[in-house]
Amino acid sequence: MADVKRVYTFGNKEAEGNGKMRELLGGKGANLAEMNLIGIPVPPGFTITTEVCAEYYRHGKQAVIEMLRPEVEKAMHNIERLTGMKFGDAQTPLLVSVRSGARASMPGMMDTILNLGMNDQAVEAVSKRTGNPRFAWDSYRRFVQMYGDVVLGMKPVSKEDHDPFEEIIDALKARRGVKNDTDLTTDDLKELVRSFKEAVKRQTGEDFPACPWEQLWGAVCAVFGSWMNERAILYRKLNNIPAEWGTAVSVQAMVFGNMGENSATGVAFSRDAATGENIFNGEYLINAQGEDVVAGIRTPQQITIEGSKRWAKAQNIPEAERAAKYPSLEEVMPAVYKELDEIQHHLEQYFKDMQDIEFTIQDGKLWMLQCRNGKRTGAAMVKIAMDMLREGLIDEKTAVLRCEPAKLDELLHPVFDKKAIASAQVITKGLPASPGAATGPVVFFAEDAEKELARTGQKAILVRIETSPEDLKGMLDAAGILTARGGMTSHAAVVARGMGKCCVSGAGELEIDYKARTIKVNGFTVKEGDWISLNGSTGEVYLGQVATKAADLSGDFGKLMELAGKYSVLKVRANADTPKDARQAFEFGAEGIGLCRTEHMFFEGDRIKAIREMILADDEAGRRVALGKLLPMQRGDFEGLFKAMNGFPVTVRLLDPPLHEFVPHDEKGQREMAAEMNVPLQKIVAKVESLAEFNPMLGHRGCRLGNTYPEITEMQTRAIIEAAMNVKASGMPVHVEIMVPLVGNHKELRYQKQIIDSTAEQVFSERNDKIEYMVGTMIEVPRAAVTANQIAEVAEFFSFGTNDLTQMTLGFSRDDIGKFLPIYLEKGILKNDPFQILDRNGVGQLIREAVFKGRGTRENLKCGICGEHGGEPSSVEFCHYAGLNYVSCSPFRVPIARLAAAHAALNQK
Ligand code: PEP
Ligand code: MG
8 A cells, every 4th residue: 555656746847647647647637747748838736646536435534634645745845846835834825726637527527626725824925925915815715715615515505595605795795886806805805705714614613724734635635525526426427437437636836817917817729619620719818717717707808819800700899899808818918829829739739639728827927727638519520530630640540539429410410509509498308319409389199290391381399198100200290209208219219210300208207288288397388389499419308499500411521431431340231111211321321221110111191091901801811902002002112222222232121010000099090990991980999909918019019920911921022022123123233131020939930931932932933033132030039049040040141129139138118118217227227228228248148149159050141230229339339349240220320330330440459
């Protein structure tokens, strides 16, 4: 234990750590060290390691202080040596800042304390040394306020209460009749310090600590403590940051941006974090401390002239007024600006990424307080990576790895206008089921979405307790879908993602009253026709219309996709059910269709009528008549799919869902069906009842349908083969794969294959021609995975249906998981929603076993995945490692999967 080094010093172009030590020093500590090593002016200081954070939680406050004391005292002497000041000294007191810094940046999530070391003697000394008593007392007042808040817990008593310190300030300002903090005199500030301390004594029963060392230990421990504050926990959860990482603490000599008109503080980016444009930009404030820029009390000014002019234009401020009232740093302090510009350039060239920097100018001297790779939007991410590649700053592989697959999503769907969203009223939150932004009037029934569109040309927001295949057309006509029930693989979620349509699912707080046509939620009542807006990327639901703008797929996006293709091993296909989806997928670079859910074709126009006729038929002959009506429609759809894919493989799955999904369950619908089919209502009711099952997902569905009604398989095979032959005859290449769903036993597949082969032979002999086709199966029943060696005797390819495979392996209903998932996540029983992120240890092992056994039987067995996981980056990575040939996902996830596939291949080395 004695040998463990817990504190790393830096200062005056020397450092014990370096930029590679993020795990130990946190991002901030590592970069502070590195900036010193490359000659950037940084106030001296030291970093306490992230390992100490773990020790803090293991051994407690006092033990950690004792462990740290010798090293921290030594490190403090180092700062004293470099600054010529002394911590706790009455004449030349050294003041320090204490900041957090985790391995991954967590902006604003943990606590910071400035001006530490201030007390009744120090304030006098600072006042004397600077000749600026107001500055000294303002620094003291800020310190007592920050320390009181962060370390001593001087928070508002309840949500409705004000911050206790702000209350004191407001009361004083009211007494003095002034509006701004800057109007307060030195005497006012003295009074504030006194009142603040009294408030601390009143609330905590303790005196405000005057001893700098006591202050320091309190602050260091408070930073460790803030690792577990609610904000930080939530941020980690949202960004998948493990709690074990801990935070480091950096202690640094204070430099002051509030020492007068020749001092300033600011934040800047080496490129535009919103658009990626290669333009240095940022904000600063004269005579201010860091928190003033963030707090937004004073209007910060732009750093560059160009930025300042753009800002003024957006605010409608005339040039003369801008130059007089809001000049840029470039204009106000040209020499310092020049140095800052050189430093930002140096840092970007050095770290080879866009930098987010914090700086302070103390009496004309520039100091860098922090630099890190800047957070950016999806659009900026792609542009910056491609620009840096063109500039020769990074190579192709780095450019690909720089782009986070999941963030591409932002580029593919319409997005909300940032300003509009900031002021929008959130009424509830559901699951971010399908990304994008949607706004429109509320409708509660699928046909009303169609009507709304036909009548007004306006797309509606379809609000349902849950959706069913009957709602498909309405979903297609809606701008977005909101459901009260259902998880990330619920019908609404899957279908919406497939359509690239915004969807928020499982918003459990919604009380939907279909009769009254209202939604009640959190005190709001929304009626049919009222506008709401959905954010499919966050799950937020807003009241009213929030402005959106279309996604912009620039040339850089295409270039990135080209590089992703170059470096990936896995192919990416799309799940597409219509020629339109297929064309969209092809445009996004899909190399085939991995899943066409044929049943989705049954809901349009007259088709539902034909399928209902088949369901109602009393015998095989009647069923064949009805199926005969469906044949030309299916054939036409398949032709469209084959054409759109231009020779890439198209996997068509035979009918999968239980038949009850095709009949209405409410009386009104049943009456309509009876009238339309010209049969007594009683017959419909009886049929619907006979189709009812206790466990439809485990009932009469999948290949069980084709094996009990072989004529369905016959019709579908005929439609597929005839379509392929027609397209081939028109001179286009076709690649046909027929897929049998829900096989658990190789004999189920053998029966289906016999029907498929004999039907194909029949078509071949009728046409006196032949085409190649393959027959394969979905692996979505656990038994199929463990008997894959037998199944592969028949199947020419496997496609893992990980929606059902997850459902049956974990025993979680994919439609009901929403009821317990949030609690399971909170308790840590589950780390993720297994329907979103593949359960590697369970489902993943079944996949590995099936691939291994399948290829044991058939060496070149083609294996892919077509469950929702096929478009989720970490699951795509798993598929790469498991040796699959391709992943298949909704068209709008194709680019994400392509980039994730490239990442998996590049990261493997
Ligand atoms: C699956 O189960 O993973 C699958 C793709 O089929 P579906 O979602 O249609 O049941
Ligand atoms: Mg399935």
